[in-house]
Amino acid sequence: xxxxxxxxLQYVINEYLEDDSVEVTxxxxxxxxxxxxxxxxxSLKRFLExxxxxxxxxxxxxxxxxDSVSKIAELVDEFID
Amino acid sequence: MxxxxxxxxxxxxxxxxxxxxxxxxxxxxxHSVQDAEIEVEFPAGAAPKRVINMCANxxxxxxxxxxxIKAAHEGLDSRGYGLSSVRFICGTQxxxxxxxxxxxxFLGTEDTILFPSCMDANAGVFEAILTAEDVMISxxxxxxxxxxxxxxxxxxxxxFKHSNMLHLEQKLQLHSDxxxxxxxxxxxxxxxxxxxxxxxxxxxxxxxxxxxxxxESHSSGFIGKTGRGTHEYxxxxxxxxxxxxxxxxxxxxxxxxxxxxxxxxxxxxxxKARPYLFSNTIAPVxxxxxxxxLDTLSKSTERRDKLEANTAFWRKxxxxxxxxxKDGNTPIVPVMxxxxxxxxxxxxxxxxxxxxxxxxFFPVVPNGQARIRTQISAAHDIHHLEKALTAxxxxxxKHGILGKTKQEIIEKYGA
Ligand SMILES: Cc1ncc(COP(=O)(O)O)c(C=O)c1O
Numbered sequence: 001x002x003x004x005x006x007x008x009l010q011y012v013i014n015e016y017l018e019d020d021s022v023e024v025t026x027x028x029x030x031x032x033x034x035x036x037x038x039x040x041x042x043s044l045k046r047f048l049e050x051x052x053x054x055x056x057x058x059x060x061x062x063x064x065x066x067d068s069v070s071k072i073a074e075l076v077d078e079f080i081d
Numbered sequence: 082m083x084x085x086x087x088x089x090x091x092x093x094x095x096x097x098x099x100x101x102x103x104x105x106x107x108x109x110x111x112h113s114v115q116d117a118e119i120e121v122e123f124p125a126g127a128a129p130k131r132v133i134n135m136c137a138n139x140x141x142x143x144x145x146x147x148x149x150i151k152a153a154h155e156g157l158d159s160r161g162y163g164l165s166s167v168r169f170i171c172g173t174q175x176x177x178x179x180x181x182x183x184x185x186x187f188l189g190t191e192d193t194i195l196f197p198s199c200m201d202a203n204a205g206v207f208e209a210i211l212t213a214e215d216v217m218i219s220x221x222x223x224x225x226x227x228x229x230x231x232x233x234x235x236x237x238x239x240x241f242k243h244s245n246m247l248h249l250e251q252k253l254q255l256h257s258d259x260x261x262x263x264x265x266x267x268x269x270x271x272x273x274x275x276x277x278x279x280x281x282x283x284x285x286x287x288x289x290x291x292x293x294x295x296x297e298s299h300s301s302g303f304i305g306k307t308g309r310g311t312h313e314y315x316x317x318x319x320x321x322x323x324x325x326x327x328x329x330x331x332x333x334x335x336x337x338x339x340x341x342x343x344x345x346x347x348x349x350x351x352x353k354a355r356p357y358l359f360s361n362t363i364a365p366v367x368x369x370x371x372x373x374x375l376d377t378l379s380k381s382t383e384r385r386d387k388l389e390a391n392t393a394f395w396r397k398x399x400x401x402x403x404x405x406x407k408d409g410n411t412p413i414v415p416v417m418x419x420x421x422x423x424x425x426x427x428x429x430x431x432x433x434x435x436x437x438x439x440x441x442f443f444p445v446v447p448n449g450q451a452r453i454r455t456q457i458s459a460a461h462d463i464h465h466l467e468k469a470l471t472a473x474x475x476x477x478x479k480h481g482i483l484g485k486t487k488q489e490i491i492e493k494y495g496a
Contacts, residue, residue: 018242043239046255 005073011047012069016040026069041066048072054079103421104444114145115334117460121437133465135438135455137334140303140412141374141384142460144334148377149370153335156369164362168195169351172362180368183375184341188301188309188326189318192347195368197360199298199327199338200226205354206294206325206340207234211263216256219265220244222273224296227265236261243270246281253289262291263323268311269299272446272454274413276304279315292322298338299413302331303385303459308378322346328367333374337363388412388459391466395457398470403484404477412457415441416473417450419487420494424451427476434472449496 005026013024016035030036036044045061048054056079065075099105112129113120115137120129143149156176166172177195184193196202203226207217215236219227222243231238239256241249249264256262264286266277279295286293297310305313312321323346328337340350350357378384392412399406405417418424424440431438431453442451457466477483482490 039238040240042237043252043255046239050255 001073001077004076005069007051008048008072008076009069011044012036015043015047024069026073028069029067030069031063031067036066038063044072048076052076052080103425115139116145117142117458117462117465119437121432123432130432130435132432132435132437133461133469134458135436135469137456137458138299138330139334139458139460140299140331140388140456141378142458143331143374143377143384149333149373152373153366153370156372157366160365160369162366163364166362167358167360168362169358174365174368176365176368176372177362180372180375181339183372184339187375187379188297188324188341189312190321190324190341190343192344193339193341194347194350194354194357195363196338196340196354196357197363198329198336199296199325200229201356201360202325202338202340202354203227203230203296204233205230205356206323206346206350207231207236207263208355209350209353210323210346211236211261213237214260215262216259217263217265218249218252218256218291220267220277222270223265223267224271224298227267227296231265236263244275244278246278246285249282250285250289253285253291257289262289263294264291265294266296267299268295268297269304269411269413271299271413272415272441273407274409274411274415274454275407276300276311276314276409276411279311279317279321283315283317283320293320294323294325295321297324297326298330299411301326302374302378303388304411307382308385328371328374333367333370335367335370337367337371384459388457391459391461391463392457394463395455395466395470398466399473402470402474402477404473404482405485405487405490407452414455414457415452416455417452417487417490418482418494419449419451419491419496421451423480423482423490423494424453427453427480430476430479431472434475436469436472449491 009026045056049056066072110122111119112122117134118131119134120131122129160174160176164172181193181195207230211234213235217231217236217238219240220243221240239252241252264282269276282293295311300310302308304311312318323340323342325340326338328335340347396414399416407415407417418427421442424442428438428440438453438455440451441454446452
């Protein structure tokens with residue numbers, strides 16, 4: 001799980017941050033803080049699905065479920081098992 | 082009547098919030114034609130003041146050019162004022178088709194379809210050509226009208242960092258299983274004045290079998306050796322699958338826009354694009370005006386050459402005066418001030434000096450990147466630009482920012 005969180009955090013940093021001035025942790029609210037917009041969630045979902053060879057149903061990929069690295073990791077973990 | 086006191090007060094509250102946030106937009110009345118010098122009533126009620134205009138999209142100075150006005154008059158006399166119809170009922174005259182053909186010739190495309198505006202072209206095109214099996218991959222700084230158009234389309238949407246080709250390539254790989262992939266960008270970015278790397282984008286699109294969409298609203302008529310646009314500038318004429326552009330900026334400045342590109346895509350728009358099907362045809366006066374503009378531009382590059390020389394003069398002058406500019410070589414020249422209040426004060430002081438240029442700040446540009454966006458025109462003569470430079474220097478001196486770096490300006494004023 002820790003490893004999963006690290007992978008997701010690294011992806012978020014590379015994908016969404018334009019500079020190093022913003023700090024993101026496992027618990028930072030991604031959507032409500034405007035770091036990820038709902039449009040860009042698509043790439044995150046696709047990245048996770050192809051990396052972990054899973055399918056996350058659209059009705060589970062809600063803005064709430066994607067609002068922090070920890071929450072995303074929980075969701076992904078559920079489908080890996 | 083159901084506009085109750087509560088409803089009215091709710092709206093008044095919302096408007097007050099916009100005002101309190103300093104985001105309330107106030108229009109200024111212009112009492113003259115659009116040109117290098119205009120007469121502006123500001124503040125409302127004041128006697129109109131003659132100022133040099135540094136913020137119009139009138140890049141080629143054609144908005145009130147005698148030849149264009151004459152052509153518009155002729156169109157008015159021979160084809161009337163309006164058609165009171167959408168295109169496919171009884172709103173297509175010979176000159177509408179003639180303009181579509183002329184635009185294709187000018188842009189080097191297979192076919193063209195006119196829209197009431199480029200906003201409408203961008204709003205309609207994606208929904209008309211894409212399905213849920215497709216993907217749109219857009220630069221993160223594309224124009225608002227493209228964002229609205231993508232929202233209306235059934236395809237999934239992803240973005241890449243501004244002009245970052247490595248990131249774009251990753252996205253093309255990520256979505257390689259999609260039926261149709263469209264990469265979407267502006268040719269020249271309207272807030273920053275930088276240019277898309279269309280040569281590299283064409284190469285990536287060929288490698289990953291994707292279509293390329295370019296909004297050329299701030300390039301058509303003057304970017305590239307003969308003014309065809311960013312695709313000419315980047316050496317990829319004929320390789321852009323979809324171009325949208327406007328007639329409301331360099332190409333006469335009245336109104337109207339189009340989708341130009343692969344003929345099947347244009348035909349799909351004619352069959353399916355809702356802003357085309359359900360909105361009135363472009364007025365004959367406008368069509369006649371744009372026809373004469375394209376005719377003039379095809380014969381001579383004089384106007385875009387003058388614009389290029391003016392732009393070089395202006396960028397050099399501002400740089401030597403010690404301003405921080407955004408890199409680029411287009412006639413959109415942003416003078417960076419970083420702080421929103423400084424941008425507003427600067428604009429007001431310029432107006433007192435007889436120069437009209439507007440401050441832009443969040444949310445139009447990212448937080449901490451406030452600026453005065455100047456736009457150069459072929460209507461400007463060097464004496465206009467010299468006067469404007471003198472005013473910029475004087476106001477820059479007053480605010481103590483000449484020769485200062487980004488960090489120093491932010492330290493002084495905050496971001
Ligand atoms: C890049 C871009 N695309 C589209 C438009 C919209 O053009 P029009 O005024 O024809 O609707 C604009 C104008 O603001 C623009 O800057």
